[in-house]
Amino acid sequence: MSEKREHFSSRLGFILAAAGSAVGIGNLVGFPVSATKNGGGAFLIVYALFVAFICLPVMMAEMAMGRKAQKDPYGAYRQLSGNSPRWRGAGILAVLTPFMIAVFYMVITVWIFGYLAQTAFGNLDALADPDNFGRFINEYSVFAYMLVVALVVNLILVGGVKDGIEKAAKFLMPALFVLLIALVAYVLTLDNAMAGVRYYVVPDFSKMNASVLNGALSQAFFSLSLGMGILMTYASYISKKDDIVSGAKMVAITDSLVAFTAGLMVLPAIFSFNPNTDPSELSESSVSMIFVYLPQILLALQTDIGYVGASIVAFVFFLLVFFAAITSLVSIVEVPTATLIEEKGYSRKKALVVLAGAIGVLTVACTLSFGMVDWLTQLTNYGGSDKSMFDVVYDVFYDTILPLNGLMVCLFVMYRWKKAKLSEELSQGCEGYAGSFMEKYVNFSLSTFIPAILLLIFINTVATKFF
Numbered sequence: 463m464s465e466k467r468e469h470f471s472s473r474l475g476f477i478l479a480a481a482g483s484a485v486g487i488g489n490l491v492g493f494p495v496s497a498t499k500n501g502g503g504a505f506l507i508v509y510a511l512f513v514a515f516i517c518l519p520v521m522m523a524e525m526a527m528g529r530k531a532q533k534d535p536y537g538a539y540r541q542l543s544g545n546s547p548r549w550r551g552a553g554i555l556a557v558l559t560p561f562m563i564a565v566f567y568m569v570i571t572v573w574i575f576g577y578l579a580q581t582a583f584g585n586l587d588a589l590a591d592p593d594n595f596g597r598f599i600n601e602y603s604v605f606a607y608m609l610v611v612a613l614v615v616n617l618i619l620v621g622g623v624k625d626g627i628e629k630a631a632k633f634l635m636p637a638l639f640v641l642l643i644a645l646v647a648y649v650l651t652l653d654n655a656m657a658g659v660r661y662y663v664v665p666d667f668s669k670m671n672a673s674v675l676n677g678a679l680s681q682a683f684f685s686l687s688l689g690m691g692i693l694m695t696y697a698s699y700i701s702k703k704d705d706i707v708s709g710a711k712m713v714a715i716t717d718s719l720v721a722f723t724a725g726l727m728v729l730p731a732i733f734s735f736n737p738n739t740d741p742s743e744l745s746e747s748s749v750s751m752i753f754v755y756l757p758q759i760l761l762a763l764q765t766d767i768g769y770v771g772a773s774i775v776a777f778v779f780f781l782l783v784f785f786a787a788i789t790s791l792v793s794i795v796e797v798p799t800a801t802l803i804e805e806k807g808y809s810r811k812k813a814l815v816v817l818a819g820a821i822g823v824l825t826v827a828c829t830l831s832f833g834m835v836d837w838l839t840q841l842t843n844y845g846g847s848d849k850s851m852f853d854v855v856y857d858v859f860y861d862t863i864l865p866l867n868g869l870m871v872c873l874f875v876m877y878r879w880k881k882a883k884l885s886e887e888l889s890q891g892c893e894g895y896a897g898s899f900m901e902k903y904v905n906f907s908l909s910t911f912i913p914a915i916l917l918l919i920f921i922n923t924v925a926t927k928f929f
C-alpha cells in the first residue's frame with residue numbers, strides 16, 4: 463500500500479498546501495477584529511507567543527505522527543499505538559471532527575461565494591442593506607451556490623495530492639497574497655486609515671484577562687488548523703527526507719503574517735468608514751462583520767471611486783476570502799477522504815462521492831436551520847437558549863472537541879508513542895534537531911503544560927457552553 467501512496471512533489475508544495483489550510487476566514491476577518499477589540503498590540507504579542515510556544519509544538523507532533531505512519535489520522539493512531547483499542551476513540555475523533563467542521567465551514571463558504579457572485583452581478587448596493595444577510599441565508603439560491611462550491615472542492619480533490627491539492631494551492635496561495643497586498647495598498651490610502659492601524663497595533667495591556675487569553679489561544683489553534691487531523695494527513699504525503707520542523711515553522715509564520723496583514727486591510731477600512739468607531743463595540747462575530755458591516759463599508763467607497771469602482775474592490779475582497787476558504791475546505795475534506803481510501807479501500811472517486819453525499823446532506827440540514835425548517839432551527843436547548851443544528855455543530859466540534867483532539871495528540875505522542883520516537887521522526891530531514899534547545903522544549907512542553915492548558919480549555923468550554 464505505502465509504495466503506491468501519493469506524495470507532494472516538493473516541500474514547497476506541502477508548505478503551500480498546509481498554509482492554504484491554515485489561512486482561512488479566521489485569519490482575514492476574525493483575527494483583526496478580535497485583536498483590535500482585545501488590546502491591539504498587546505493581543506498581537508500574546509498571540510505570537512501562543513503560536514510559537516504552544517501551537518508550534520502541537521503542530522510538529524501532528525506532522526510527525528502523520529509522516530511516520532504514512533496514513534490517515536485514524537490509521538496513524540492505530541498503527542503508532544500498535545493497534546491498541548484504547549486509542550481507537552482518539553483516531554475516530556480525529557476523523558469525525560474534520561468531517562463535521564467541513565459541514566460548518568461549507569455553510570460559510572457558500573455564503574462567501576454567494577456574496578462574490580452578487581458583487582459580480584453588480585448587486586453591491588443590495589448586499590449593503592443591513593437586512594440583506596438575514597434574507598439571503600433563507601433564500602433557495604443558497605442551494606445553487608452550494609452546488610458550485612461542492613463542485614469546485616471535488617474537482618480539486620479528485621485530482622489527488624499532486625495534481626489536485628498541490629496544484630490548487632500553488633495557484634490559489636500566490637493569488638491570495640497578491641489580492642491581499644493590493645487591498646492593503648488601496649485601503650491605506652483612504653482618509654483616517656492610520657487611526658485604524660493605530661488601534662490595531664498600539665498595545666493596551668489593560669484589556670488582558672483570562673477570557674481574552676483563552677480566546678487568543680483558541681483563535682491561534684483554529685487558525686493553524688490544529689486538532690483536525692489535517693496536518694497529520696498532509697504530512698503523511700511527504701517523504702522522510704523533508705524537514706518537518708522547518709515546514710511547521712514556515713506554516714505558522716505564513717499563517718500569522720497573513721492574519722497580521724489582514725488587519726492592515728480591515729481596520730483602516732473600518733475607521734475610514736467611521737472615524738469615531740469604538741473598537742470595543744465592533745461585533746465579535748466574523749459572520750456579521752463580513753456579511754453585514756463590510757458590505758456597507760465597501761459600498762461607501764462609491765463616493766470616492768464610483769459604484770463600479772466600489773464593486774470591483776468588493777469583488778476582489780470576496781474573491782480573496784473565497785480563495786482562502788476553498789484551500790481550507792479542501793484540506794478538511796481530504797481527511798475523511800484519506801480515511802475512506804485507506805481504511806475502506808475505496809477509490810478516491812468513490813470516497814469523494816460518498817463524502818459529497820454525507821457532507822451535502824448535513825450541510826443542507828444546517829442551511830435549513832436558520833429559519834427555513836422549524837425543528838432544525840430549534841433543534842435543542844442548552845446553556846440557556848434554543849440552538850439550531852448549525853449552532854450544535856459549531857459548539858460541539860469547533861469549540862469543544864478541537865482542544866480535546868489537541869490534548870489527545872500531546873498525550874499520545876508523549877506517553878504512548880514516546881519522546882524518543884517523536885525526536886527521531888522530527889530529526890529525519892532536520893539534522894540539527896537532535897539535542898537542540900527546541901527538542902528539549904518540545905518534549906517538555908508537550909508532556910506538561912500544553913496538555914494541561916488544553917484540558918483546562920476543554921473543561922471550561924464544556925462548563926460554560928453546555929451547563
Ligand code: PHE
Nearest residue numbers: 484486487488489685790794
Ligand atoms: N484555519 C482556518 C481558518 O482560519 C480554519 C479551517 C481550516 C477551517 C481548515 C476548516 C478547515 O479559517
